[in-house]
Amino acid sequence: MTELIDQAFAERVLSRALANGGRFAEVFAESRRGQSMSIDERRIEAVQSGAEEGAGVRVVDGNTTYFAHVDGLESAELERAADEAAAALRAERRAPQPLQAREVTPLPIERRPEDVAAERKAELLRELDERARSRGDEIVQVTAVYAEARRQITVANSDGLFSGDDRTRTRIAVQTVARRDGTVETGAETLGAHRGFELLEDDPGQIAEQAAAKSLTLLDAVPAPSGSMPVVVGGGFGGVLFHEMTGHGLEADHIQKGASVYVGKLGEQVAQPLLNAYDDGRLPSEWGSDAIDDEGQPTQKTQVIEGGRLTSYLYDHLTAERDGVASTGNGRRESFRHLPIPRMTNTYIAPGDSTPEEMIAEVQRGFYAVSFGGGQVDPATGDFVFGVSEGYLIEGGKVTRPCRGATLIGNCLDALAAIDAVGDDFFMKTGICGKGGQKVPVGTGQGHVRVATMTVGGTER
Amino acid sequence: MSDLSAVARRAVEATTAAGASDAEAYVSRDGGRTVRVHGGEVESLEAATQTGVGVRAWHGHRVGYAYGTDLSEAGVIELAGRASEAAAAADEDEFAAPPQPAEVEALPGLSDPSIAEWDTSRVVDLALTVERTALESDPRLVGVEVAVYADSDEQVAIASSAGVAGEYEASSAYAYLSALAEGKGARETGLGFGLARGPRGLDPEAIGAEGAQRALAMIGAGKPASRSCPVVLDETVAASFAGLIGGGLGAKAVQRGRSPFAGRLEEEVASEAFALYDDGRDPEGPASAPFDAEGVPRRRTALIEGGRLRSYLFDTYTANREGTSSTGSASRQGYRSLPSVSTSNLVVARGSLSLEQLLAEAGEGVYVTDVAGLHSGVNPVTGVFSVGASGRIIRDGALAEPVREFTIAGELVAMLSAVKAAGAEPRWVPFGGSVSTPPLLVAEMAISGS
Numbered sequence: 001m002t003e004l005i006d007q008a009f010a011e012r013v014l015s016r017a018l019a020n021g022g023r024f025a026e027v028f029a030e031s032r033r034g035q036s037m038s039i040d041e042r043r044i045e046a047v048q049s050g051a052e053e054g055a056g057v058r059v060v061d062g063n064t065t066y067f068a069h070v071d072g073l074e075s076a077e078l079e080r081a082a083d084e085a086a087a088a089l090r091a092e093r094r095a096p097q098p099l100q101a102r103e104v105t106p107l108p109i110e111r112r113p114e115d116v117a118a119e120r121k122a123e124l125l126r127e128l129d130e131r132a133r134s135r136g137d138e139i140v141q142v143t144a145v146y147a148e149a150r151r152q153i154t155v156a157n158s159d160g161l162f163s164g165d166d167r168t169r170t171r172i173a174v175q176t177v178a179r180r181d182g183t184v185e186t187g188a189e190t191l192g193a194h195r196g197f198e199l200l201e202d203d204p205g206q207i208a209e210q211a212a213a214k215s216l217t218l219l220d221a222v223p224a225p226s227g228s229m230p231v232v233v234g235g236g237f238g239g240v241l242f243h244e245m246t247g248h249g250l251e252a253d254h255i256q257k258g259a260s261v262y263v264g265k266l267g268e269q270v271a272q273p274l275l276n277a278y279d280d281g282r283l284p285s286e287w288g289s290d291a292i293d294d295e296g297q298p299t300q301k302t303q304v305i306e307g308g309r310l311t312s313y314l315y316d317h318l319t320a321e322r323d324g325v326a327s328t329g330n331g332r333r334e335s336f337r338h339l340p341i342p343r344m345t346n347t348y349i350a351p352g353d354s355t356p357e358e359m360i361a362e363v364q365r366g367f368y369a370v371s372f373g374g375g376q377v378d379p380a381t382g383d384f385v386f387g388v389s390e391g392y393l394i395e396g397g398k399v400t401r402p403c404r405g406a407t408l409i410g411n412c413l414d415a416l417a418a419i420d421a422v423g424d425d426f427f428m429k430t431g432i433c434g435k436g437g438q439k440v441p442v443g444t445g446q447g448h449v450r451v452a453t454m455t456v457g458g459t460e461r
Numbered sequence: 462m463s464d465l466s467a468v469a470r471r472a473v474e475a476t477t478a479a480g481a482s483d484a485e486a487y488v489s490r491d492g493g494r495t496v497r498v499h500g501g502e503v504e505s506l507e508a509a510t511q512t513g514v515g516v517r518a519w520h521g522h523r524v525g526y527a528y529g530t531d532l533s534e535a536g537v538i539e540l541a542g543r544a545s546e547a548a549a550a551a552d553e554d555e556f557a558a559p560p561q562p563a564e565v566e567a568l569p570g571l572s573d574p575s576i577a578e579w580d581t582s583r584v585v586d587l588a589l590t591v592e593r594t595a596l597e598s599d600p601r602l603v604g605v606e607v608a609v610y611a612d613s614d615e616q617v618a619i620a621s622s623a624g625v626a627g628e629y630e631a632s633s634a635y636a637y638l639s640a641l642a643e644g645k646g647a648r649e650t651g652l653g654f655g656l657a658r659g660p661r662g663l664d665p666e667a668i669g670a671e672g673a674q675r676a677l678a679m680i681g682a683g684k685p686a687s688r689s690c691p692v693v694l695d696e697t698v699a700a701s702f703a704g705l706i707g708g709g710l711g712a713k714a715v716q717r718g719r720s721p722f723a724g725r726l727e728e729e730v731a732s733e734a735f736a737l738y739d740d741g742r743d744p745e746g747p748a749s750a751p752f753d754a755e756g757v758p759r760r761r762t763a764l765i766e767g768g769r770l771r772s773y774l775f776d777t778y779t780a781n782r783e784g785t786s787s788t789g790s791a792s793r794q795g796y797r798s799l800p801s802v803s804t805s806n807l808v809v810a811r812g813s814l815s816l817e818q819l820l821a822e823a824g825e826g827v828y829v830t831d832v833a834g835l836h837s838g839v840n841p842v843t844g845v846f847s848v849g850a851s852g853r854i855i856r857d858g859a860l861a862e863p864v865r866e867f868t869i870a871g872e873l874v875a876m877l878s879a880v881k882a883a884g885a886e887p888r889w890v891p892f893g894g895s896v897s898t899p900p901l902l903v904a905e906m907a908i909s910g911s
Binding site for chain 1: 799
């Protein structure tokens with residue numbers, strides 16, 4: 001693997017960073033390259049290509065982190081960043097541990113997207129457009145986006161770590177607008193992975209048809225009901241429910257600040273015994289997977305809920321040090337311009353033994369949330385909200401009419417404890433997660449899941 | 462001519478030399494610092510500089526874009542080649558054309574020298590004061606999740622083969638905290654914030670007190686009963702909704718039929734109590750600049766006035782398509798992004814009532830102080846929304862017990878038509894873009910709780 005900065009130079013930067021003392025120093029160098037384009041109104045547009053390089057240096061002393069980042073990987077620039085990070089310290093010089101290069105095998109990429117001609121990517125977008133429109137004249141608009149991104153990183157720290165990774169992600173997204181008389185509805189679908197262009201070799205056009213089908217279904221929708229009722233949540237991106245209502249609250253920075261409803265709950269029963277959940281940064285080719293985290297720690301599979309019992313928080317280097325445990329490989333950063341913080345990778349509820357049909361059949365009156373537009377949580381209070389992008393009424397044990405404009409709201413601990421069925425139809429979906437102003441790719445997954453009672457906020461009058 | 466303008470010129474020349482019929486380069490240099498404090502200590506101190514260039518290349522009516530951080534001679538030539546290649550991959554669009562140069566009036570006062578004058582220890586003190594003020598306000602205030610001070614000073618230069626040339630410098634500073642209060646068996650959070658062009662414009666005590674007061678006010682919150690009732694939106698919530706409306710007034714969404722305001726020019730879309738402007742030159746506005754992201758002069762545009770939809774916002778592309786001129790509404794998220802039509806500073810007109818008078822006018826209803834899930838709970842094409850909310854019950858025209866875990870639902874145009882009064886005291890809010898708004902009284906909204 002290409003090292004963005006060599007070992008000897010990394011050692012020099014770390015020495016400079018510790019010139020005025022400090023317990024820990026790190027240099028993180030990165031090269032980012034990407035291309036994206038979109039189709040709208042049947043025209044290829046917004047074709048763009050980016051190339052950025054830079055590095056961030058941090059020095060930790062006591063509970064304080066000093067961080068400086070610069071554009072470019074010129075020696076003088078990195079040394080300036082090290083000096084800036086060290087500038088506020090007033091203690092004795094410390095020497096970093098000698099660096100030991102670690103062997104890392106990046107996730108395999110079969111077909112490098114940057115070697116694929118732009119025209120081939122444009123063709124793919126035209127195919128998505130056609131496939132969505134093939135669902136009928138009521139599909140009045142189609143937009144689709146293609147994006148590829150490669151991040152090469154080299155990270156070195158004063159504990160002697162010297163490591164790196166080479167990551168390529170590819171993603172397409174389709175949005176459709178369906179119209180019938182005065183009714184307008186949208187549908188969206190995405191496909192993404194930590195893979196190269198090979199991701200798009202096996203009928204990517206089906207996501208365009210799926211997006212179109214969603215918007216067409218919603219043309220017949222009735223306003224969503226309001227009130228408390230059983231809610232069956234769909235597989236895949238339905239896992240964003242667990243991501244928001246539990247995953248964020250398990251990130252150790254929230255825990256250590258007392259800003260999570262899961263503080264002091266380790267080892268306690270927080271869900272029914274049927275629930276098992278994981279954060280797994282090593283799932284092959286998955287959108288939220290990497291070989292190492294952004295602090296050089298190998299990613300791992302962490303069980304966070306075992307038989308309904310809370311078994312682990314998610315740690316980066318500093319929060320792990322504070323709790324006297326090992327990092328769980330969850331130290332992630334959007335880029336060299338950001339400090340690493342504890343973040344999820346791929347978070348999911350493990351498959352259970354119910355079928356979706358069974359769990360729906362047991363509901364007399366309820367709501368079926370197949371997919372979400374997104375969600376948000378305040379980890380400190382546990383209040384969450386999700387916008388439902390595709391939802392249906394459940395009446396007499398059957399899925400009946402589609403609903404528009406539904407939002408699910410509730411409190412994490414109550415909703416987690418109310419999960420009373422987990423489906424066997426497990427799959428993963430991609431998401432972009434925002435925290436502290438940093439966006440990182442995350443995977444969410446589950447089979448169908450039923451929550452015994454939840455508040456649906458609809459627009460029905 | 463600054464060094465940034467020189468880079469922009471070089472990039473334009475390299476791009477036309479690479480075969481583009483026209484080119485535009487946008488160069489920015491940003492220096493800033495961020496202080497995060499927790500428990501009376503500095504948690505992190507960041508110093509950052511970033512410099513980059515973004516180039517738009519036209520091949521006739523095809524456009525492409527490339528950006529990068531390498532401003533060396535060779536770096537700029539490589540980037541120019543990528544921009545030109547990107548243009549070749551795009552489809553022809555008859556309305557894609559480079560913006561024409563226009564007279565730009567200077568806009569002094571955008572950069573505050575106090576950023577340079579206040580050293581690190583002084584801004585650390587500011588952040589610590591924010592946190593301390595909150596912690597000392599009440600025994601039920603058990604912690605501060607984080608208190609942050611950040612500032613930045615940005616220089617921008619733009620040049621194009623059509624003759625656009627300009628540069629400016631603008632600074633900004635903000636501080637905020639998330640305070641934690643505890644009572645009745647639950648934790649509550651409260652946000653306090655302030656915005657200015659430099660640290661001297663921030664009031665750390667007021668910011669800390671606001672966060673504390675918002676968290677304390679939520680102690681003991683229950684679920685309200687579902688109902689339709691009058692609602693008062695505080696400034697932060699009104700700003701979030703104003704941002705959604707501003708998004709629907711961008712000509713790109715309108716022309717592509719993806720806005721609830723499409724085809725409604727001069728129609729009644731709001732009550733007379735609600736008026737909305739986009740003002741890219743407001744001296745107080747955080748997003749103010751002499752020119753927009755493609756060099757077109759910023760200006761003030763009436764969007765909704767007298768209850769009617771008066772104008773959309775245009776950049777050069779959407780204006781060409783409409784056969785009109787740009788309203789100076791092209792924006793970018795730095796050099797990494799293509800310019801696209803967007804709001805600058807949104808200004809909701811003030812009314813004449815104090816908050817107390819708005820609450821009295823509401824009588825029985827809900828005062829909404831926070832909304833969540835706007836990015837997933839709003840359909841931007843239809844304007845139908847259902848979002849999570851928290852706030853206080855309004856009883857007998859005054860604030861009563863706190864409420865949470867409910868949704869407010871409706872449709873944007875219906876909501877604007879139901880605005881009964883605007884408050885007299887507007888505030889700049891960093892939600893929904895950059896928005897100045899007073900609290901708003903809406904005659905009726907659907908609340909869904911227990």
